[in-house]
Amino acid sequence: MAENFRTFVIGASSGGYRALKKILCDIPTGLNAAFLVVLHSAFNSTNSYASILKKNVDLTVVDAENGMQIEVDTIYFAKPDHHLFISNNKILLSKGPRENLFRPSIDVLFRSAAVAYQNRCIGILLTGRLNDGTNGLDAIQKCGGLTVIENPETAEFSGMPLFAHKTIAIDYVVNPENMAEVIRKIVKEEFPEDKNVPINIVRENDIAMRIKSQISLQDKLGKKVAMxxxxxxxxxxxxxxxxxxxxxxxxxxxxxxxxxxxxxxxxxxxxxxxxxxxxxxxxxxxxxxxxxxxxxxxxxxxxxxxxxxxxxxxxxxxxxxxxxxxx
CATH class of the missing domain: 1.10.287 (Helix Hairpins)
Incomplete structure (x- = not known):
């Protein structure tokens, strides 16, 4: 994998499969980029989105497995009921606690990608309800990466992208039919400016990955409240x-x-x-x-x-x- 590769992390919820299919089918090979996807699903879902989509997508499409090396021209789908992390250019899976009521959680993937790839990371948030993914986009931005959301005005479910748009300064607001074009544009541009990874993002990522004890870090990350x-x-x-x-x-x-x-x-x-x-x-x-x-x-x-x-x-x-x- 070349030094200048990009990692695109994509999160979607309600209506997400249709948006993903529209986007991924238009992405060509040869972009020197890898794609990792969290699509909210029921914990006991037996759907393999990888096996369904691989028939219509030029890139290699696989279900993520623990320990997989991340390769360019490949799309990795999170498994139902498993968080998807990135560490040392490898995939890690975990059945750790839910975030925002979900496992896999979009925030978990986005945060780990932000720490792992910094300004080589691009977060894409698509259709869905509530607000999983916004904190992850914020982490990507603070680590030097770029943020993209599906246009809330045309999204099947506007909740997730609209909340992100109102919460942080998004770099690109895009309709699904134009998303592949924006992806091709991004990979041709210079990398954003390097930034130091904030220590609180590293610590929270370690908590989610179960590298560090939650009890010893909570007081450093936040203030105990009466709830x-x-x-x-x-x-x-x-x-x-x-x-x-x-x-x-x-x-x-x-x-x-x-x-x-x-x-x-x-x-x-x-x-x-x-x-x-x-x-x-x-x-x-x-x-x-x-x-x-x-x-x-x-x-x-x-x-x-x-x-x-x-x-x-x-x-x-x-x-x-x-x-x-x-x-």
Whole structure:
């Protein structure tokens, strides 16, 4: 691999496969560049996007495997339920904690590529909801690389590229049909100016890759806040110098504010469902006790449990109302 090669890292979510197909089919060989892709998918997905796309793409398309050497003219797709890292020009896969509710996470790939390749790295963020990828683009920019987003006005789902556009100064805003042309343009240009890699980006990348202990680094990276991780339940740290605002727990889960709110909603809903189930079981037990006491002629005691059933029913109805459920 020549010294002047580029690494393009691409992230997409909802609607991403269609955008990727449009872009990758137009990229020619011979650009002295490698391409690594994270496309959000279900953890148990059996789709191999590499096997589907390789029929229509001139470049070599493969599913990323741990330890693979990164080669030019090759597209590497992240495996479902595995983070994709770059280190020493090799691919590393991990089932570490989710970031922004996803594994693989776009931020994880972008951040590791920023540290590994600095001004030889180009981040491309495509269609999707929420805001995974923005912090990764910010890391690429701070390490000297270039940032590209799909035009939010024409993206199938504008959430991810629009959030990035409003958060950082993007270098290129491009429609998918013009993306290959911009890629060819970039590889012909001089490299951007060299920058020192910020130590906080290196440290956070080490945490995600499990090279360094989370507990020993959290205080260096952020300030502990009075909130808990919606996934793990432990304390959260608000990251310093993070764009956008983000939180991490010492286990390694990471969230933007929007992702944390969504995770809290999911945890709260799960807790409410557990409460309903427990109360329904309690109601059944009370009914059985009432029948038993009535059969024994203990009507006063049975009546006292009838009152408790009314209380339990009120609690159940209140929780169902909070969940906006119908009977």
């Amino acid at each position: 808990s991780c919606a996934t793990y339940g432990g304390p959260l740290w608000k990251m310093k110098n993070s764009n956008p605002v983000r939180y991490r727990c010492h286990v390694g889960h990471a969230f933007t504010q929007e992702a944390l709110l969504k995770s809290q909603d999911a945890s709260l809903e799960e807790a409410l469902w557990v409460s309903i189930r427990t109360l329904e079981e309690k109601k059944t037990l009370l009914n059985n006790m009432i029948i038993e006491y009535e059969n024994k002629g203990m009507k006063t005691l049975a009546e006292s449990y009838n009152n408790k059933i009314e209380e339990v029913s009120e609690h159940i109805n209140s929780i169902k109302s909070a969940l906006q459920l119908n009977d």
